[in-house]
Amino acid sequence: MPAVEIRAAQKSYGALQALRGVDLTIEQGEFFALLGPNGAGKTTLISILAGLARADAGTLKVMGHEVVQDYRAARRALGVVPQELVFDPFFSVRETLRIQSGYFGLRHNDDWIDEILENLHLTDKAEVNMRTLSGGMKRRVLIGQALVHRPPVIVLDEPTAGVDVELRQTLWKFIRQLNGAGHTILLTTHYLEEAEALCQRVAVLHKGQLVACERISDLLLGRQAATLEEAFVGLIRDVEI
Amino acid sequence: MGVGFTTLFGKEVLRFWKVSFQTLLAPLISTLLYLVVFAQVLGQRVSVYPGVGYAAFLVPGLVMMAMLQNAFANSSSSLVQSKVSGSLVFVLLAPLSEIEFFSAYVLAAMLRGLLVGSVVLVTAGFFFPPRIHSLLWILVFCFLATGLSGALGVLAGVWAEKFDQMAAWQNFLILPLTFLSGAFYSLHSLPPLWHFISRFNPFFYAIDGFRYGFIGASDVSPWESLLIVGSTCLALSWATLALLRSGWRVRP
Numbered sequence: 001m002p003a004v005e006i007r008a009a010q011k012s013y014g015a016l017q018a019l020r021g022v023d024l025t026i027e028q029g030e031f032f033a034l035l036g037p038n039g040a041g042k043t044t045l046i047s048i049l050a051g052l053a054r055a056d057a058g059t060l061k062v063m064g065h066e067v068v069q070d071y072r073a074a075r076r077a078l079g080v081v082p083q084e085l086v087f088d089p090f091f092s093v094r095e096t097l098r099i100q101s102g103y104f105g106l107r108h109n110d111d112w113i114d115e116i117l118e119n120l121h122l123t124d125k126a127e128v129n130m131r132t133l134s135g136g137m138k139r140r141v142l143i144g145q146a147l148v149h150r151p152p153v154i155v156l157d158e159p160t161a162g163v164d165v166e167l168r169q170t171l172w173k174f175i176r177q178l179n180g181a182g183h184t185i186l187l188t189t190h191y192l193e194e195a196e197a198l199c200q201r202v203a204v205l206h207k208g209q210l211v212a213c214e215r216i217s218d219l220l221l222g223r224q225a226a227t228l229e230e231a232f233v234g235l236i237r238d239v240e241i
Numbered sequence: 242m243g244v245g246f247t248t249l250f251g252k253e254v255l256r257f258w259k260v261s262f263q264t265l266l267a268p269l270i271s272t273l274l275y276l277v278v279f280a281q282v283l284g285q286r287v288s289v290y291p292g293v294g295y296a297a298f299l300v301p302g303l304v305m306m307a308m309l310q311n312a313f314a315n316s317s318s319s320l321v322q323s324k325v326s327g328s329l330v331f332v333l334l335a336p337l338s339e340i341e342f343f344s345a346y347v348l349a350a351m352l353r354g355l356l357v358g359s360v361v362l363v364t365a366g367f368f369f370p371p372r373i374h375s376l377l378w379i380l381v382f383c384f385l386a387t388g389l390s391g392a393l394g395v396l397a398g399v400w401a402e403k404f405d406q407m408a409a410w411q412n413f414l415i416l417p418l419t420f421l422s423g424a425f426y427s428l429h430s431l432p433p434l435w436h437f438i439s440r441f442n443p444f445f446y447a448i449d450g451f452r453y454g455f456i457g458a459s460d461v462s463p464w465e466s467l468l469i470v471g472s473t474c475l476a477l478s479w480a481t482l483a484l485l486r487s488g489w490r491v492r493p
Protein backbone atom coordinates (compact mmCIF):
# COMPACT_ATOMS: atom_id res chain seq x y z
CA MET A 1 0.00 0.00 0.00
CA PRO A 2 1.43 3.40 -0.98
CA ALA A 3 1.58 6.18 1.62
CA VAL A 4 -0.10 8.64 -0.73
CA GLU A 5 -2.08 7.80 -3.82
CA ILE A 6 -3.57 10.51 -5.99
CA ARG A 7 -5.58 9.68 -9.11
CA ALA A 8 -6.77 12.24 -11.63
CA ALA A 9 -7.17 15.03 -9.08
CA GLN A 10 -8.88 18.09 -10.51
CA LYS A 11 -9.68 21.39 -8.87
CA SER A 12 -10.91 24.68 -10.26
CA TYR A 13 -11.42 28.04 -8.60
CA GLY A 14 -13.96 29.68 -10.90
CA ALA A 15 -12.33 29.82 -14.31
CA LEU A 16 -8.89 29.00 -12.94
CA GLN A 17 -7.86 25.36 -13.17
CA ALA A 18 -5.58 24.91 -10.18
CA LEU A 19 -5.17 21.14 -10.73
CA ARG A 20 -5.70 19.55 -14.15
CA GLY A 21 -5.73 15.86 -13.45
CA VAL A 22 -2.79 15.03 -11.22
CA ASP A 23 -1.61 11.43 -10.68
CA LEU A 24 0.94 10.83 -7.99
CA THR A 25 2.00 7.87 -5.89
CA ILE A 26 4.36 8.13 -2.94
CA GLU A 27 5.59 4.93 -1.35
CA GLN A 28 5.90 4.40 2.38
CA GLY A 29 9.18 5.59 3.81
CA GLU A 30 9.98 7.96 0.98
CA PHE A 31 11.34 11.47 1.45
CA PHE A 32 9.57 13.11 -1.44
CA ALA A 33 9.75 16.67 -2.80
CA LEU A 34 6.88 18.39 -4.56
CA LEU A 35 8.28 21.32 -6.47
CA GLY A 36 6.84 23.99 -8.72
CA PRO A 37 6.76 27.73 -9.30
CA ASN A 38 4.43 29.99 -7.30
CA GLY A 39 0.84 29.18 -8.10
CA ALA A 40 1.63 25.74 -9.58
CA GLY A 41 -0.95 24.08 -7.33
CA LYS A 42 1.21 22.50 -4.61
CA THR A 43 -0.73 23.91 -1.69
CA THR A 44 -4.02 23.15 -3.43
CA LEU A 45 -3.02 19.50 -3.81
CA ILE A 46 -1.94 19.28 -0.18
CA SER A 47 -5.17 20.95 1.00
CA ILE A 48 -7.26 18.39 -0.84
CA LEU A 49 -5.17 15.57 0.54
CA ALA A 50 -5.70 16.93 4.06
CA GLY A 51 -9.43 17.48 3.61
CA LEU A 52 -9.11 21.26 3.86
CA ALA A 53 -10.56 21.54 0.37
CA ARG A 54 -12.58 19.22 -1.84
CA ALA A 55 -11.45 17.98 -5.23
CA ASP A 56 -13.82 18.47 -8.17
CA ALA A 57 -12.83 15.03 -9.42
CA GLY A 58 -10.36 12.26 -8.67
CA THR A 59 -9.56 10.03 -5.72
CA LEU A 60 -6.97 10.68 -3.05
CA LYS A 61 -5.82 8.20 -0.44
CA VAL A 62 -3.53 8.42 2.57
CA MET A 63 -2.25 5.03 3.76
CA GLY A 64 -5.04 3.45 1.74
CA HIS A 65 -7.80 5.61 3.25
CA GLU A 66 -9.85 7.73 0.90
CA VAL A 67 -9.75 11.30 2.16
CA VAL A 68 -13.49 12.08 1.99
CA GLN A 69 -15.23 8.75 2.64
CA ASP A 70 -12.73 7.49 5.18
CA TYR A 71 -11.71 10.90 6.52
CA ARG A 72 -11.10 9.86 10.10
CA ALA A 73 -8.47 7.25 9.25
CA ALA A 74 -7.01 9.41 6.48
CA ARG A 75 -6.57 12.43 8.78
CA ARG A 76 -5.10 10.31 11.57
CA ALA A 77 -2.50 9.08 9.14
CA LEU A 78 -1.55 12.57 8.05
CA GLY A 79 0.32 15.43 9.73
CA VAL A 80 0.29 18.72 7.86
CA VAL A 81 2.43 21.81 8.37
CA PRO A 82 0.47 24.54 6.61
CA GLN A 83 2.27 27.09 4.48
CA GLU A 84 0.62 30.09 6.15
CA LEU A 85 1.94 31.11 9.55
CA VAL A 86 -1.24 30.56 11.54
CA PHE A 87 -1.70 30.30 15.29
CA ASP A 88 -4.33 30.62 17.96
CA PRO A 89 -3.49 33.73 20.01
CA PHE A 90 -5.38 32.52 23.08
CA PHE A 91 -2.96 29.78 24.06
CA SER A 92 0.60 29.03 25.11
CA VAL A 93 2.88 26.72 23.13
CA ARG A 94 2.21 23.77 25.41
CA GLU A 95 -1.53 24.40 25.45
CA THR A 96 -1.50 24.56 21.66
CA LEU A 97 0.22 21.17 21.43
CA ARG A 98 -2.02 19.63 24.08
CA ILE A 99 -5.16 20.83 22.35
CA GLN A 100 -3.91 19.51 19.03
CA SER A 101 -3.22 16.13 20.68
CA GLY A 102 -6.74 16.14 22.07
CA TYR A 103 -8.25 16.74 18.64
CA PHE A 104 -6.59 13.49 17.59
CA GLY A 105 -7.98 11.65 20.60
CA LEU A 106 -4.79 11.72 22.69
CA ARG A 107 -5.24 12.78 26.29
CA HIS A 108 -1.90 12.05 27.93
CA ASN A 109 0.67 13.04 25.39
CA ASP A 110 3.08 15.13 27.43
CA ASP A 111 6.09 12.86 27.06
CA TRP A 112 5.93 13.08 23.31
CA ILE A 113 5.12 16.81 23.48
CA ASP A 114 8.26 17.36 25.58
CA GLU A 115 10.30 15.45 23.04
CA ILE A 116 8.87 17.52 20.20
CA LEU A 117 9.57 20.75 22.09
CA GLU A 118 13.14 19.70 22.69
CA ASN A 119 13.78 18.71 19.11
CA LEU A 120 12.34 21.98 17.88
CA HIS A 121 14.32 24.00 20.49
CA LEU A 122 11.11 25.27 22.07
CA THR A 123 11.47 23.87 25.58
CA ASP A 124 12.12 27.28 27.14
CA LYS A 125 9.15 28.75 25.27
CA ALA A 126 6.68 26.06 26.32
CA GLU A 127 4.67 28.26 28.67
CA VAL A 128 4.84 31.39 26.54
CA ASN A 129 1.79 32.73 24.71
CA MET A 130 1.80 32.07 20.96
CA ARG A 131 1.34 35.79 20.22
CA THR A 132 4.71 36.66 21.69
CA LEU A 133 6.76 34.20 19.60
CA SER A 134 8.86 35.27 16.65
CA GLY A 135 7.86 34.15 13.16
CA GLY A 136 10.39 31.34 13.03
CA MET A 137 9.28 30.08 16.44
CA LYS A 138 5.65 30.08 15.35
CA ARG A 139 6.66 28.04 12.34
CA ARG A 140 8.32 25.51 14.64
CA VAL A 141 5.17 25.21 16.73
CA LEU A 142 3.26 24.54 13.51
CA ILE A 143 5.66 21.70 12.82
CA GLY A 144 5.14 20.41 16.34
CA GLN A 145 1.37 20.50 15.89
CA ALA A 146 1.66 18.33 12.81
CA LEU A 147 3.60 15.72 14.77
CA VAL A 148 1.55 15.35 17.97
CA HIS A 149 -0.26 12.25 16.78
CA ARG A 150 2.85 10.62 15.27
CA PRO A 151 1.36 10.45 11.79
CA PRO A 152 2.89 7.93 9.38
CA VAL A 153 2.73 10.54 6.62
CA ILE A 154 4.06 14.05 7.23
CA VAL A 155 3.43 16.87 4.77
CA LEU A 156 5.51 20.01 5.07
CA ASP A 157 4.42 22.97 2.95
CA GLU A 158 7.50 25.22 2.87
CA PRO A 159 8.50 24.50 6.45
CA THR A 160 11.76 26.43 6.34
CA ALA A 161 10.47 29.76 5.05
CA GLY A 162 11.60 32.30 7.65
CA VAL A 163 13.57 29.85 9.77
CA ASP A 164 17.21 30.71 10.51
CA VAL A 165 20.12 28.62 9.23
CA GLU A 166 20.98 26.90 12.46
CA LEU A 167 17.45 25.91 13.11
CA ARG A 168 16.96 24.76 9.56
CA GLN A 169 19.70 22.25 10.14
CA THR A 170 18.36 20.95 13.44
CA LEU A 171 14.92 20.84 11.88
CA TRP A 172 16.12 18.70 8.99
CA LYS A 173 17.98 16.47 11.39
CA PHE A 174 14.72 15.90 13.24
CA ILE A 175 12.72 15.30 10.07
CA ARG A 176 15.42 12.94 8.78
CA GLN A 177 15.25 11.06 12.04
CA LEU A 178 11.49 10.72 11.64
CA ASN A 179 12.01 9.53 8.08
CA GLY A 180 14.56 7.05 9.33
CA ALA A 181 12.00 5.79 11.83
CA GLY A 182 9.66 5.01 8.94
CA HIS A 183 7.61 8.17 8.48
CA THR A 184 6.89 9.17 4.92
CA ILE A 185 7.76 12.78 4.22
CA LEU A 186 6.23 14.98 1.53
CA LEU A 187 7.94 18.32 1.27
CA THR A 188 7.37 21.43 -0.80
CA THR A 189 10.08 24.04 -0.88
CA HIS A 190 11.58 26.73 -3.07
CA TYR A 191 15.07 25.98 -1.67
CA LEU A 192 16.04 23.40 -4.26
CA GLU A 193 19.37 22.58 -2.64
CA GLU A 194 17.41 21.44 0.42
CA ALA A 195 15.24 19.17 -1.68
CA GLU A 196 18.31 17.83 -3.43
CA ALA A 197 20.08 17.06 -0.19
CA LEU A 198 17.09 15.43 1.51
CA CYS A 199 14.87 13.76 -1.02
CA GLN A 200 15.14 10.72 -3.22
CA ARG A 201 12.30 11.45 -5.59
CA VAL A 202 10.77 14.67 -6.80
CA ALA A 203 7.64 15.70 -8.67
CA VAL A 204 7.38 18.99 -10.48
CA LEU A 205 4.02 20.67 -10.77
CA HIS A 206 3.46 23.40 -13.33
CA LYS A 207 0.13 25.18 -13.81
CA GLY A 208 -1.77 22.32 -12.27
CA GLN A 209 -0.05 19.55 -14.21
CA LEU A 210 2.73 17.18 -13.26
CA VAL A 211 5.61 17.75 -15.68
CA ALA A 212 8.11 15.45 -13.99
CA CYS A 213 8.07 12.71 -11.39
CA GLU A 214 11.22 10.68 -10.94
CA ARG A 215 14.33 10.07 -8.91
CA ILE A 216 16.45 13.18 -8.58
CA SER A 217 19.46 11.35 -9.96
CA ASP A 218 17.47 10.30 -13.04
CA LEU A 219 16.19 13.84 -13.53
CA LEU A 220 19.71 15.25 -13.41
CA LEU A 221 20.97 12.58 -15.78
CA GLY A 222 18.12 13.06 -18.23
CA ARG A 223 18.53 16.81 -18.34
CA GLN A 224 22.33 16.66 -18.13
CA ALA A 225 22.22 19.04 -15.22
CA ALA A 226 24.68 19.39 -12.39
CA THR A 227 22.19 20.49 -9.79
CA LEU A 228 18.48 20.11 -9.13
CA GLU A 229 18.11 23.85 -9.52
CA GLU A 230 19.62 23.73 -13.00
CA ALA A 231 17.39 20.81 -13.96
CA PHE A 232 14.32 22.55 -12.54
CA VAL A 233 14.94 25.85 -14.31
CA GLY A 234 15.54 24.04 -17.60
CA LEU A 235 12.44 21.91 -17.18
CA ILE A 236 10.19 24.88 -16.45
CA ARG A 237 11.67 26.78 -19.41
CA ASP A 238 10.98 23.82 -21.72
CA VAL A 239 7.36 23.35 -20.65
CA GLU A 240 6.63 27.04 -20.94
CA ILE A 241 7.62 27.12 -24.62
CA MET B 242 -18.30 11.66 20.74
CA GLY B 243 -14.79 11.10 21.93
CA VAL B 244 -11.75 12.95 23.22
CA GLY B 245 -11.59 15.06 20.05
CA PHE B 246 -15.02 16.47 20.74
CA THR B 247 -14.35 17.17 24.42
CA THR B 248 -11.07 18.86 23.53
CA LEU B 249 -12.73 21.18 21.02
CA PHE B 250 -15.50 21.93 23.51
CA GLY B 251 -12.93 22.59 26.23
CA LYS B 252 -10.91 24.81 23.95
CA GLU B 253 -13.97 26.87 23.13
CA VAL B 254 -14.82 27.26 26.81
CA LEU B 255 -11.24 28.22 27.62
CA ARG B 256 -11.33 30.78 24.82
CA PHE B 257 -14.18 32.77 26.33
CA TRP B 258 -13.03 32.11 29.89
CA LYS B 259 -9.63 33.67 29.22
CA VAL B 260 -11.30 36.88 28.12
CA SER B 261 -14.15 36.73 30.64
CA PHE B 262 -13.89 40.46 31.16
CA GLN B 263 -15.37 40.94 27.70
CA THR B 264 -17.43 37.79 27.48
CA LEU B 265 -19.05 37.63 30.90
CA LEU B 266 -18.58 40.92 32.74
CA ALA B 267 -19.36 43.32 29.87
CA PRO B 268 -22.75 41.71 29.10
CA LEU B 269 -23.57 41.74 32.80
CA ILE B 270 -22.96 45.46 33.02
CA SER B 271 -24.91 46.34 29.89
CA THR B 272 -27.87 44.24 31.01
CA LEU B 273 -27.87 45.84 34.46
CA LEU B 274 -27.85 49.26 32.82
CA TYR B 275 -30.98 48.33 30.86
CA LEU B 276 -32.54 47.10 34.02
CA VAL B 277 -31.76 50.25 35.99
CA VAL B 278 -32.94 52.57 33.23
CA PHE B 279 -36.10 50.75 32.23
CA ALA B 280 -37.19 49.61 35.67
CA GLN B 281 -36.65 53.10 37.08
CA VAL B 282 -38.27 55.01 34.25
CA LEU B 283 -41.14 52.69 33.46
CA GLY B 284 -41.48 50.85 36.73
CA GLN B 285 -44.06 53.12 38.25
CA ARG B 286 -46.15 53.68 35.14
CA VAL B 287 -46.26 50.37 33.35
CA SER B 288 -48.07 47.26 34.41
CA VAL B 289 -48.07 44.51 31.82
CA TYR B 290 -50.01 41.76 33.48
CA PRO B 291 -52.38 42.26 36.38
CA GLY B 292 -50.60 41.75 39.66
CA VAL B 293 -47.15 41.60 38.10
CA GLY B 294 -44.76 44.48 38.67
CA TYR B 295 -42.76 45.80 35.72
CA ALA B 296 -39.44 44.69 37.15
CA ALA B 297 -40.72 41.15 37.62
CA PHE B 298 -41.78 41.25 33.99
CA LEU B 299 -38.58 42.86 32.73
CA VAL B 300 -35.90 40.82 34.51
CA PRO B 301 -36.61 37.46 32.81
CA GLY B 302 -36.78 39.21 29.43
CA LEU B 303 -33.41 40.86 29.94
CA VAL B 304 -31.85 37.64 31.20
CA MET B 305 -33.06 35.74 28.13
CA MET B 306 -31.94 38.55 25.85
CA ALA B 307 -28.44 38.38 27.33
CA MET B 308 -28.37 34.59 26.95
CA LEU B 309 -29.48 34.74 23.32
CA GLN B 310 -26.99 37.44 22.38
CA ASN B 311 -24.05 35.84 24.16
CA ALA B 312 -24.65 32.34 22.87
CA PHE B 313 -24.77 33.72 19.35
CA ALA B 314 -21.70 35.87 19.88
CA ASN B 315 -19.66 32.97 21.18
CA SER B 316 -19.95 30.50 18.33
CA SER B 317 -20.09 33.10 15.59
CA SER B 318 -17.13 35.18 16.70
CA SER B 319 -14.98 32.17 17.50
CA LEU B 320 -15.57 30.73 14.03
CA VAL B 321 -15.08 33.94 12.12
CA GLN B 322 -11.98 34.84 14.13
CA SER B 323 -10.35 31.51 13.48
CA LYS B 324 -11.34 31.71 9.83
CA VAL B 325 -9.82 35.15 9.41
CA SER B 326 -6.66 34.22 11.33
CA GLY B 327 -6.46 30.83 9.60
CA SER B 328 -6.25 28.86 12.84
CA LEU B 329 -9.44 26.97 11.97
CA VAL B 330 -7.17 24.62 9.98
CA PHE B 331 -6.10 22.98 13.22
CA VAL B 332 -9.67 21.87 13.80
CA LEU B 333 -10.25 21.02 10.16
CA LEU B 334 -7.15 18.80 10.01
CA ALA B 335 -8.43 16.75 12.93
CA PRO B 336 -10.50 13.58 12.56
CA LEU B 337 -13.68 15.20 13.87
CA SER B 338 -17.10 14.52 12.39
CA GLU B 339 -19.44 17.37 11.46
CA ILE B 340 -21.65 16.48 14.42
CA GLU B 341 -18.72 16.69 16.82
CA PHE B 342 -17.62 19.99 15.31
CA PHE B 343 -21.13 21.44 15.46
CA SER B 344 -21.95 20.20 18.98
CA ALA B 345 -18.69 21.43 20.46
CA TYR B 346 -19.29 24.98 19.23
CA VAL B 347 -22.97 24.95 20.16
CA LEU B 348 -22.42 23.54 23.66
CA ALA B 349 -19.69 26.06 24.43
CA ALA B 350 -22.00 28.83 23.21
CA MET B 351 -24.77 27.48 25.42
CA LEU B 352 -22.46 27.42 28.42
CA ARG B 353 -21.47 31.05 27.88
CA GLY B 354 -25.12 32.05 27.45
CA LEU B 355 -26.12 30.18 30.60
CA LEU B 356 -23.25 31.68 32.61
CA VAL B 357 -24.12 35.21 31.54
CA GLY B 358 -27.81 34.51 32.23
CA SER B 359 -27.11 33.16 35.73
CA VAL B 360 -24.84 36.04 36.65
CA VAL B 361 -27.39 38.58 35.44
CA LEU B 362 -30.22 36.83 37.23
CA VAL B 363 -28.35 36.58 40.51
CA THR B 364 -27.21 40.20 40.38
CA ALA B 365 -30.64 41.50 39.42
CA GLY B 366 -32.09 39.31 42.16
CA PHE B 367 -30.43 41.51 44.78
CA PHE B 368 -32.58 44.41 43.67
CA PHE B 369 -35.64 42.59 42.43
CA PRO B 370 -35.97 39.15 44.03
CA PRO B 371 -37.55 36.95 41.36
CA ARG B 372 -40.63 34.81 41.77
CA ILE B 373 -40.36 31.34 40.43
CA HIS B 374 -43.52 29.83 39.05
CA SER B 375 -42.02 26.75 37.41
CA LEU B 376 -38.33 25.87 37.44
CA LEU B 377 -38.88 23.26 34.76
CA TRP B 378 -40.12 25.75 32.17
CA ILE B 379 -37.26 28.08 33.05
CA LEU B 380 -34.69 25.36 32.46
CA VAL B 381 -36.35 24.07 29.29
CA PHE B 382 -36.25 27.53 27.70
CA CYS B 383 -32.71 28.22 28.95
CA PHE B 384 -31.37 25.19 27.16
CA LEU B 385 -33.47 25.39 24.01
CA ALA B 386 -32.94 29.10 23.49
CA THR B 387 -29.17 29.07 24.01
CA GLY B 388 -29.01 26.01 21.76
CA LEU B 389 -30.97 27.82 19.08
CA SER B 390 -28.81 30.90 19.31
CA GLY B 391 -25.57 28.94 19.45
CA ALA B 392 -26.58 27.01 16.34
CA LEU B 393 -27.47 30.25 14.59
CA GLY B 394 -24.00 31.49 15.52
CA VAL B 395 -22.39 28.44 13.93
CA LEU B 396 -24.43 29.02 10.79
CA ALA B 397 -23.34 32.67 10.70
CA GLY B 398 -19.74 31.65 11.35
CA VAL B 399 -19.81 29.11 8.53
CA TRP B 400 -21.24 31.70 6.18
CA ALA B 401 -19.17 34.77 7.11
CA GLU B 402 -15.65 35.11 5.82
CA LYS B 403 -14.88 38.53 7.23
CA PHE B 404 -15.61 40.50 10.38
CA ASP B 405 -17.86 43.01 8.62
CA GLN B 406 -20.06 40.19 7.34
CA MET B 407 -20.43 39.03 10.92
CA ALA B 408 -21.24 42.57 12.03
CA ALA B 409 -24.04 42.55 9.45
CA TRP B 410 -25.55 39.46 11.12
CA GLN B 411 -25.28 41.14 14.50
CA ASN B 412 -26.82 44.43 13.39
CA PHE B 413 -29.42 43.29 10.90
CA LEU B 414 -30.58 40.05 12.42
CA ILE B 415 -29.64 39.46 16.04
CA LEU B 416 -30.13 42.99 17.35
CA PRO B 417 -33.61 43.50 15.80
CA LEU B 418 -34.67 40.00 16.77
CA THR B 419 -33.69 40.48 20.40
CA PHE B 420 -35.13 43.99 20.72
CA LEU B 421 -38.38 43.17 18.92
CA SER B 422 -38.87 40.16 21.08
CA GLY B 423 -41.08 41.51 23.81
CA ALA B 424 -38.29 41.71 26.36
CA PHE B 425 -39.45 45.19 27.36
CA TYR B 426 -43.20 44.99 26.66
CA SER B 427 -46.07 42.63 26.09
CA LEU B 428 -46.94 41.87 22.50
CA HIS B 429 -50.51 42.95 23.22
CA SER B 430 -49.38 46.52 23.68
CA LEU B 431 -48.02 46.64 20.11
CA PRO B 432 -49.86 47.99 17.03
CA PRO B 433 -51.31 45.11 14.94
CA LEU B 434 -48.60 45.15 12.27
CA TRP B 435 -45.73 44.83 14.78
CA HIS B 436 -47.68 42.29 16.71
CA PHE B 437 -48.05 40.27 13.51
CA ILE B 438 -44.34 40.57 12.64
CA SER B 439 -43.23 39.63 16.14
CA ARG B 440 -45.18 36.40 15.84
CA PHE B 441 -42.51 35.22 13.34
CA ASN B 442 -39.67 35.94 15.72
CA PRO B 443 -38.47 32.78 17.51
CA PHE B 444 -36.73 34.93 20.12
CA PHE B 445 -40.16 36.26 21.15
CA TYR B 446 -41.27 32.73 22.03
CA ALA B 447 -38.02 32.05 23.88
CA ILE B 448 -38.57 35.10 26.05
CA ASP B 449 -42.28 34.59 26.50
CA GLY B 450 -41.90 30.97 27.55
CA PHE B 451 -38.92 31.69 29.80
CA ARG B 452 -40.82 34.51 31.50
CA TYR B 453 -43.80 32.21 32.01
CA GLY B 454 -41.52 30.06 34.17
CA PHE B 455 -41.01 33.03 36.49
CA ILE B 456 -44.33 34.85 36.65
CA GLY B 457 -46.79 32.23 35.43
CA ALA B 458 -48.25 34.58 32.84
CA SER B 459 -47.44 34.90 29.14
CA ASP B 460 -48.62 36.28 25.81
CA VAL B 461 -48.93 32.81 24.28
CA SER B 462 -49.08 29.35 25.81
CA PRO B 463 -45.67 28.03 26.93
CA TRP B 464 -46.45 24.88 24.98
CA GLU B 465 -46.73 26.88 21.79
CA SER B 466 -43.44 28.59 22.61
CA LEU B 467 -41.83 25.24 23.32
CA LEU B 468 -43.00 23.89 19.98
CA ILE B 469 -41.75 26.89 18.04
CA VAL B 470 -38.39 27.32 19.80
CA GLY B 471 -37.77 23.57 19.73
CA SER B 472 -38.59 23.11 16.08
CA THR B 473 -36.62 26.20 15.03
CA CYS B 474 -33.65 24.85 16.95
CA LEU B 475 -33.94 21.47 15.24
CA ALA B 476 -34.40 22.95 11.78
CA LEU B 477 -31.43 25.27 12.20
CA SER B 478 -29.20 22.48 13.48
CA TRP B 479 -30.22 20.24 10.62
CA ALA B 480 -29.53 22.97 8.04
CA THR B 481 -26.18 23.88 9.58
CA LEU B 482 -25.08 20.25 9.72
CA ALA B 483 -26.06 19.81 6.07
CA LEU B 484 -23.95 22.84 5.16
CA LEU B 485 -21.02 21.54 7.18
CA ARG B 486 -21.28 18.17 5.44
CA SER B 487 -21.23 19.86 2.06
CA GLY B 488 -17.99 21.61 3.01
CA TRP B 489 -19.46 24.94 1.91
CA ARG B 490 -17.11 27.83 2.82
CA VAL B 491 -15.34 25.65 5.37
CA ARG B 492 -13.68 23.05 3.16
CA PRO B 493 -13.99 24.90 -0.18
Ligand SMILES: Nc1ncnc2c1ncn2[C@@H]1O[C@H](COP(=O)(O)OP(=O)(O)OP(=O)(O)O)[C@@H](O)[C@H]1O
Binds near residue numbers: 016037038039043
Ligand atom coordinates in the same frame (compact mmCIF):
# COMPACT_ATOMS: atom_id res chain seq x y z
N1 LIG C 1 -9.06 29.76 -2.30
C1 LIG C 1 -8.67 30.08 -3.55
N2 LIG C 1 -9.48 30.80 -4.34
C2 LIG C 1 -9.12 31.13 -5.59
N3 LIG C 1 -7.97 30.76 -6.16
C3 LIG C 1 -7.12 30.03 -5.43
C4 LIG C 1 -7.43 29.65 -4.09
N4 LIG C 1 -6.39 28.92 -3.60
C5 LIG C 1 -5.49 28.86 -4.60
N5 LIG C 1 -5.91 29.52 -5.71
C6 LIG C 1 -5.20 29.62 -6.98
O1 LIG C 1 -4.82 28.33 -7.37
C7 LIG C 1 -3.52 28.35 -7.93
C8 LIG C 1 -2.63 27.38 -7.20
O2 LIG C 1 -2.36 27.91 -5.92
P1 LIG C 1 -1.48 27.16 -4.85
O3 LIG C 1 -1.57 27.91 -3.59
O4 LIG C 1 -1.86 25.74 -4.85
O5 LIG C 1 -0.01 27.32 -5.45
P2 LIG C 1 1.38 26.83 -4.86
O6 LIG C 1 1.97 25.90 -5.84
O7 LIG C 1 1.23 26.36 -3.49
O8 LIG C 1 2.20 28.20 -4.87
P3 LIG C 1 3.29 28.76 -3.84
O9 LIG C 1 4.60 28.19 -4.23
O10 LIG C 1 3.25 30.23 -4.09
O11 LIG C 1 2.86 28.41 -2.49
C9 LIG C 1 -3.04 29.79 -7.90
O12 LIG C 1 -3.27 30.37 -9.16
C10 LIG C 1 -3.92 30.41 -6.85
O13 LIG C 1 -4.13 31.76 -7.14
Ligand SMILES: [Mg+2]
Binds near residue numbers: 042043044083157
Ligand atom coordinates in the same frame (compact mmCIF):
# COMPACT_ATOMS: atom_id res chain seq x y z
MG1 LIG D 1 1.86 26.95 -1.70
